[in-house]
Structure formats: structure tokens, C-alpha cells
Amino acid sequence: MEIILGIITGVAFGVILQRGRVCFNSAFRDLKLLKDNFLFKAIMFAIALEIVAFLFMAQMGWVHLNPKPFNIIGNIVGPFIFGIGMVLAGGCASGTTYRVGEGNTTSWLALLFYGLTAWATKKGMFSPILKAVSKYTTKVSSISSLYLADDKGKIGPTLATLLHMNPWIIGIIVFAIIVAYLFLTKTTKRPDSKLSWQMIGILLIPVAMFGFWTSTLSGRPYPMGITGGWINVFMGYATKVKLNWEGAEVLGIVIGAFITALIYKEFKFRVPRRGITYLQVTVGGICMGFGAVLGGGCNIGHFFSGIPQLALSSIVAGIFFILGNWFMSSILYGGSK
Numbered sequence: 001m002e003i004i005l006g007i008i009t010g011v012a013f014g015v016i017l018q019r020g021r022v023c024f025n026s027a028f029r030d031l032k033l034l035k036d037n038f039l040f041k042a043i044m045f046a047i048a049l050e051i052v053a054f055l056f057m058a059q060m061g062w063v064h065l066n067p068k069p070f071n072i073i074g075n076i077v078g079p080f081i082f083g084i085g086m087v088l089a090g091g092c093a094s095g096t097t098y099r100v101g102e103g104n105t106t107s108w109l110a111l112l113f114y115g116l117t118a119w120a121t122k123k124g125m126f127s128p129i130l131k132a133v134s135k136y137t138t139k140v141s142s143i144s145s146l147y148l149a150d151d152k153g154k155i156g157p158t159l160a161t162l163l164h165m166n167p168w169i170i171g172i173i174v175f176a177i178i179v180a181y182l183f184l185t186k187t188t189k190r191p192d193s194k195l196s197w198q199m200i201g202i203l204l205i206p207v208a209m210f211g212f213w214t215s216t217l218s219g220r221p222y223p224m225g226i227t228g229g230w231i232n233v234f235m236g237y238a239t240k241v242k243l244n245w246e247g248a249e250v251l252g253i254v255i256g257a258f259i260t261a262l263i264y265k266e267f268k269f270r271v272p273r274r275g276i277t278y279l280q281v282t283v284g285g286i287c288m289g290f291g292a293v294l295g296g297g298c299n300i301g302h303f304f305s306g307i308p309q310l311a312l313s314s315i316v317a318g319i320f321f322i323l324g325n326w327f328m329s330s331i332l333y334g335g336s337k
Contacts, residue, residue, distance in 0.1 A: 002218035006245040009211040009224070010252020011259075014098050016207060018257040018266075020200040021193070023095030024299040025086040028325040033333055036188040038197050043304070045201030046208070048178040050308035051171045053209050054223070055146070063216045064148035065167070067156035067311030068296050070138045077133075078295025079302070079317040083324020085287025086299070087332060088280050089114070093226035093288065093298035097250055101257030103269045109278055110285040115230035117289025122231055130294060143167075148221050159310040170310060208304070211249070218245035223305035226250055227292040291324075 016022065020042065027039035057063045086092045089110035091099055096114065099107035120126045139154035140161050147155045147167075159174070160167040187197065195203070212223040225246055232247035261267035272278065292298040295317050297306060303321060306314025 002214070002245045003243055003248045005214035005218065006248025007252040007255070009207065009214055010249040010254075011256035012207045012252075013094075013204075013211070013224070013249070014101060014253035014256025014258075015260045016200070016203050017094055017098040017253065018102065018260045019264075020195045020203070022200060022204075024092040024303060024321070025090070025095055025325060028083070028322050029087065029329045029333075032326045033329055034188075036190075037185075038188045038190045038193065041182050041187055042197035042200035044178055045182055045198060046204040047304070047308050048175050048182070049201060049205045050208050050304075051175050051178075051310070053205055054212065054308050055168055055171050057209060057212060058146040059168075063212050064221060065146050065158075065309045066148040066221050067158050067309045068302070068306055068313040069156040070311075070313040070316070071133060071136050071296060072138070073136050074133045074294050074296055075313045075316045076320050078291045078293070079320035080291070080324040080327075081287050082291030082295060082298065083321045083326075084328040085114075085284045085289075085291055085324075086321075087284070087325055087328035089284025089288055090281060093292065094253070094300050094304075096285075096288075097226060097230075097253045098257035101254040101259075101267075102261045103267050105269060105271050106277055106281045110281040110288070111230070113282050113285030114227075114289040114292075115234045117286045118227050118293050119231045119234050119289075121290050121293035123235070126290060126293075133294060157312040159312070159315075162312065167310070174310060208308075212305075215245050215249075220245055222301075223308075224249065225297065225301035225305060226253075227289070227298045227301060231293075295320075 022039065022042065024043065027043055030036035031040045054065060058065050089096055090106055096107045096110050100111055121130055138157065140157045142149040142153055142155045143161050144167050149155050160170045163170060208223060215222060229246035229250035232241065232244050233250060235241040236243050236247065258267065296313060297317065299321055302314040302317040307318055
């Protein structure tokens with residue numbers, strides 16, 4: 001059953017990603033180079049809504065908030081490398097995944113090296129680096145029954161634990177700040193967009209909630225992710241490891257994007273004009289795989305799933321995803337236009 005639930009989650013996610021052209025790499029890059037905040041606002045609207053949705057789900061007892069532990073080295077270095085990688089690869093973890101379903105051959109190669117490097121960092125030749133960095137992991141005492149604490153009563157630090165506030169209070173404050181930014185600032189127009197930024201944000205919420213709930217039912221008490229799913233898929237192919245919920249989810253994203261691209265006649269085998277692009281995306285995939293595991297998550301595990309839990313690890317990671325993206329974007333594209 002967990003496989004079916006994972007695939008359903010992934011298919012729904014893939015459809016929205018494909019129709020909304022949702023890619024965190026594009027959102028971050030466009031914000032700096034083009035002063036285009038359309039996609040960034042769509043993502044931030046989803047995060048604002050997720051804050052309330054996840055708190056509600058935890059309050060109802062359907063899930064427990066499970067913020068990732070903070071790592072002063074991993075949450076800075078890993079996401080910065082990942083941010084560099086997503087620019088080189090031409091897409092973030094979720095963007096690369098859904099573009100595989102559209103027939104983008106550079107995404108195929110980027111994803112291959114992303115998954116293999118993530119596996120090597122988690123379980124293989126790069127794992128000693130991960131082990132060394134893991135020594136700097138920090139947890140704090142839980143302050144609420146809404147959180148999933150370990151056997152010592154510890155959780156990853158959040159804004160609520162740092163400020164000693166009720167999670168609902170700090171959650172509503174952050175929600176209000178984000179919404180104020182979204183609706184009180186000018187939004188870049190995208191006449192060619194199939195969906196408004198508000199609609200993209202709204203559509204992502206039921207998928208995020210369903211994903212969190214079904215992932216918890218499967219024994220993985222955390223919202224959606226990408227990196228762990230591809231590690232599971234590659235390990236399953238090579239070592240016969242059983243497919244799990246997250247592995248089924250990422251396969252579902254590809255399926256959902258593929259079906260949607262076919263329906264709207266957008267599926268096409270895309271080949272870059274220059275062969276050197278394949279080398280670039282390979283390096284990008286390697287950086288993404290290494291950075292995601294070192295940092296404890298990718299743009300979905302941290303930015304889309306961790307920041308709504310107000311996890312310190314995910315907030316710091318999110319900042320360095322953006323900084324890494326801007327750093328490499330400036331090098332590749334020559335700075336702001």
C-alpha cells in the first residue's frame with residue numbers, strides 16, 4: 001500500500017510541477033538575474049500555507065512535526081554546493097526530476113549523477129565525509145507534543161524552541177510576514193504562465209498534506225523529499241533494496257510529468273546545442289547529490305518540507321541554497337541584467 005500511496009503523491013506533484021513550470025533553480029536565479037519574483041512568490045505562498053496546514057495536521061494527531069537536526073557545517077556547506085549544482089544542472093532536485101518525464105536528455109544525465117553521488121555520499125565512498133560532519137549535529141529538548149521527539153525527548157531546533165514560544169504563535173507570525181510580502185509587493189507579470197502564482201501555491205498544499213500523511217503512515221514520519229527517493233531507487237536497482245514510499249514518490253513525479261506533457265503535447269526529446277552541456281550537467285548532478293546528503297536534504301526536503309516546520313536547519317539550508325545559486329548564476333550568466 002505504501003508504494004501505491006507514494007506513487008499517487010508523486011503523480012499529483014509531477015502534474016503540478018509540470019503545469020506550473022515549478023523549479024526552485026529558476027525561482028532563485030530569476031529573482032537575482034531578471035528581478036522576476038513570480039516563481040519565488042508561488043513557492044513562498046505554498047510554504048506560508050504549509051506552515052498552517054502542518055500545524056493543523058499535527059494538532060489533529062495525523063502527523064508529528066519532525067524538524068531535521070541542525071548541523072552548523074552540513075547545513076551551510078552542503079546547501080551552498082547544492083545551490084551551485086542546481087545552476088550547472090539546469091534544475092533543482094524536483095525540477096530535474098519532472099523534466100526527466102518531459103524528455104529532457106540533460107536532465108536524464110543530471111539525475112543519474114545526482115542519484116549516484118547521493119548514494120555514494122550516504123552509503124559509499126564519500127560517506128566518511130558525511131560521518132565526520134555528522135559530529136556537529138545539534139538537537140534540543142522538545143517543547144510541545146506536536147513534535148516527534150527521540151527517545152531522549154530531543155528534536156531538531158525550530159524557531160519555536162529557540163524563542164520558547166508556542167509553535168502556533170510563531171507559526172502564525174511567520175505566516176503573516178510571508179503573506180504581507182507576497183501581497184504588498186509588486187509581482188512580475190508572466191502572461192505566458194498557465195497558472196497564477198497564487199494558484200500554484202494553493203494546488204501544492206493538498207499534495208504536501210497528503211504526502212506528509214501517507215509518508216507517516218508508511219513509517220517515514222516526514223513530509224515530501226526527493227534525494228532519499230532516488231537513493232532508494234538506485235540502491236534497489238543495484239542491490240535489490242525494496243522500493244519504499246519516497247522511492248515510489250519520485251517515480252510518480254516522473255510519471256505525472258510524462259503523462260501531463262503528453263496530454264498537452266509538450267513531451268519532446270530535447271538535446272542541447274553544445275555537447276559540452278552534458279559535461280556541465282554531470283558536474284551539476286554530482287554537486288547536487290553530494291550537497292543534498294551533506295546538508296541533510298535538497299530543496300524539497302529542506303525548503304518545501306522543512307521550512308514550513310520552522311526548522312532552523314532548513315531555514316539556514318534555504319539561505320545557502322539561494323546563495324549558492326546566486327554565486328554560480330553570476331559566474332555563468334554574468335551577474336544581474
